[in-house]
Amino acid sequence: MLPPDFLGRLLFLLDRYGVSLLQGAGRTLIIAIIGTVIGCLIGFVVGIIQTIPVSKNDNMFKKIILKIVRIILAIYVEVFRGTPMMVQAMFIYYGSLQYLGVDMTMWAAAIFIVSINTGAYMAETVRGGILSIDRGQTEGAAAIGMNHFTTMVYVVLPQALRNIMPQIGNNLIINIKDTCVLSVISVVELFFVSKGIAGAYYTYFETFTLTMVIYLIMTVVCSRLLMLLERKMDGPDTYDLATTDTLAHTSGMMSYSAKKGGR
Amino acid sequence: MEERKPILEIKHLSKSFGKNLVLKDIDFEVYPGDITCIIGASGSGKSTLLRCINLLETPTGGEIIHDGQNVLERHVNVPAYRAKVGMVFQSFNLFNNMTVLKNCMVGCEKVLKESREKAYEKAIFYLEKVGMAPYINAKPKQLSGGQKQRVAIARALAMEPEVLLFDEPTSALDPQMVGEVLEVMRSLAKEGLTMLIVTHEMAFARDVTNQVVFMADGVICEQGTPEEIFVNPKKEQTREFLSRFMNK
Ligand SMILES: Nc1ncnc2c1ncn2[C@@H]1O[C@H](COP(=O)(O)OP(=O)(O)OP(=O)(O)O)[C@@H](O)[C@H]1O
Numbered sequence: 001m002l003p004p005d006f007l008g009r010l011l012f013l014l015d016r017y018g019v020s021l022l023q024g025a026g027r028t029l030i031i032a033i034i035g036t037v038i039g040c041l042i043g044f045v046v047g048i049i050q051t052i053p054v055s056k057n058d059n060m061f062k063k064i065i066l067k068i069v070r071i072i073l074a075i076y077v078e079v080f081r082g083t084p085m086m087v088q089a090m091f092i093y094y095g096s097l098q099y100l101g102v103d104m105t106m107w108a109a110a111i112f113i114v115s116i117n118t119g120a121y122m123a124e125t126v127r128g129g130i131l132s133i134d135r136g137q138t139e140g141a142a143a144i145g146m147n148h149f150t151t152m153v154y155v156v157l158p159q160a161l162r163n164i165m166p167q168i169g170n171n172l173i174i175n176i177k178d179t180c181v182l183s184v185i186s187v188v189e190l191f192f193v194s195k196g197i198a199g200a201y202y203t204y205f206e207t208f209t210l211t212m213v214i215y216l217i218m219t220v221v222c223s224r225l226l227m228l229l230e231r232k233m234d235g236p237d238t239y240d241l242a243t244t245d246t247l248a249h250t251s252g253m254m255s256y257s258a259k260k261g262g263r
Numbered sequence: 264m265e266e267r268k269p270i271l272e273i274k275h276l277s278k279s280f281g282k283n284l285v286l287k288d289i290d291f292e293v294y295p296g297d298i299t300c301i302i303g304a305s306g307s308g309k310s311t312l313l314r315c316i317n318l319l320e321t322p323t324g325g326e327i328i329h330d331g332q333n334v335l336e337r338h339v340n341v342p343a344y345r346a347k348v349g350m351v352f353q354s355f356n357l358f359n360n361m362t363v364l365k366n367c368m369v370g371c372e373k374v375l376k377e378s379r380e381k382a383y384e385k386a387i388f389y390l391e392k393v394g395m396a397p398y399i400n401a402k403p404k405q406l407s408g409g410q411k412q413r414v415a416i417a418r419a420l421a422m423e424p425e426v427l428l429f430d431e432p433t434s435a436l437d438p439q440m441v442g443e444v445l446e447v448m449r450s451l452a453k454e455g456l457t458m459l460i461v462t463h464e465m466a467f468a469r470d471v472t473n474q475v476v477f478m479a480d481g482v483i484c485e486q487g488t489p490e491e492i493f494v495n496p497k498k499e500q501t502r503e504f505l506s507r508f509m510n511k
């Protein structure tokens with residue numbers, strides 16, 4: 001029944017379990033992507049709170065609240081960066097089951113753990129990204145009367161986001177790979193599926209060859225797509241010169257068209 | 264003449280960084296239409312003075328009166344005040360993530376809360392004034408220094424400020440680009456814009472301004488009309504500074 005040669009076995013496994021492997025890969029990808037997105041949102045919120053400026057003139061209430069929130073967030077970052085995700089998974093899943101009476105679904109548990117873990121990493125990245133924006137940018141914004149909030153939303157965060165895109169990509173790749181630790185709480189992702197298949201016919205090497213290839217395809221495709229996204233964020237390398245003719249009709253802003261020219 | 268009210272009154276202004284007293288007892292006034300030049304040696308506190316006026320630095324003493332209100336008091340709405348007192352920097356400080364057009368629109372839209380159409384019209388109007396309208400689609404990094412500075416001036420003008428502060432607007436520029444920026448500033452002067460300019464361009468200071476402030480070591484050493492300062496300086500220090508500059 002099981003072919004004797006390596007290639008034959010690969011084909012046999014593909015034929016028999018190809019769909020399950022793809023389903024597992026799909027779950028891995030979904031958990032990794034959603035976890036990264038939510039993790040980034042958490043990271044931005046934490047990073048933004050950590051960089052709110054406090055001046056001497058601010059009232060006591062604001063200062064104290066901010067201080068407490070920052071301490072809590074710092075603890076969050078330390079705890080989740082400082083422990084393995086596999087352990088966090090056990091801790092959160094069984095903890096919530098036994099003591100909170102919450103039986104998280106596979107999806108909820110997986111996404112929760114990946115998000116909160118990514119958030120802890122991204123918090124520091126975002127903080128660094130915000131602090132790395134040249135002070136001239138915030139001074140330029142201040143000089144035309146922007147407040148802290150407006151400056152962050154329109155000037156600092158867009159630039160910080162662009163600068164930390166490589167790290168976001170990095171986190172996505174890591175998450176695609178590291179979701180495999182969620183198999184300890186029986187999340188049926190690619191690694192979990194592979195283990196099951198491998199055990200069925202005792203084809204560990206063959207199955208995990210396929211698994212390796214699938215992981216590699218996912219990570220390579222994702223990193224390429226992110227690079228394209230980065231390029232898109234940068235906008236075109238050249239610009240079109242507007243002609244005096246087109247500028248004369250300033251009222252029609254939306255229908256404004258630039259003529260080819262420039263460099 | 265006596266009834267004209269100053270836009271800005273600087274009274275006994277002082278600023279220290281730690282123990283380093285950088286500005287001491289600065290006093291002067293800016294009236295509507297005034298073009299004031301601040302000159303002085305490097306490190307004399309010119310930038311610090313401008314940054315204090317714009318509240319980018321918090322003065323340690325004295326008053327800055329705007330519209331009869333001391334803007335150093337606690338409850339003052341600082342962003343609203345800054346929207347009326349524009350600033351042009353030596354290093355341009357254009358928003359790197361926005362096109363030229365967006366740079367000039369964002370203040371009108373997000374600070375003055377004007378409509379998109381209004382912001383667009385103002386941006387184009389002021390970009391045309393500085394000769395940068397054709398470049399609306401460019402990003403700052405695609406422009407030369409002189410072009411960047413002209414866009415920065417347009418961005419400040421689009422806020423329609425009561426007074427515009429310039430901190431060495433041409434110092435970061437190649438010689439051939441200095442002219443194009445000074446030309447723009449000359450035309451703004453003709454139109455009656457109130458300006459407060461820190462510069463090392465003595466010819467510009469002499470020809471365009473009606474008030475010159477000479478600073479040395481954190482104090483105003485001498486102050487007067489361009490003739491008084493450039494032709495008949497009273498203080499030895501002023502004479503020395505000017506002779507060094509004119510010989511260059
Ligand atoms: N943020 C700061 N912290 C500490 N000291 C400062 C700071 N900014 C300026 N100084 C000091 O204040 C003094 C005045 O500096 P300032 O930049 O105002 O001089 P300037 O007249 O503008 O000189 P330049 O012509 O070189 O621009 C200098 O001695 C400088 O070292």
Ligand SMILES: [Mg+2]
Nearest residue numbers: 309310311431
């Ligand atoms: Mg300076």
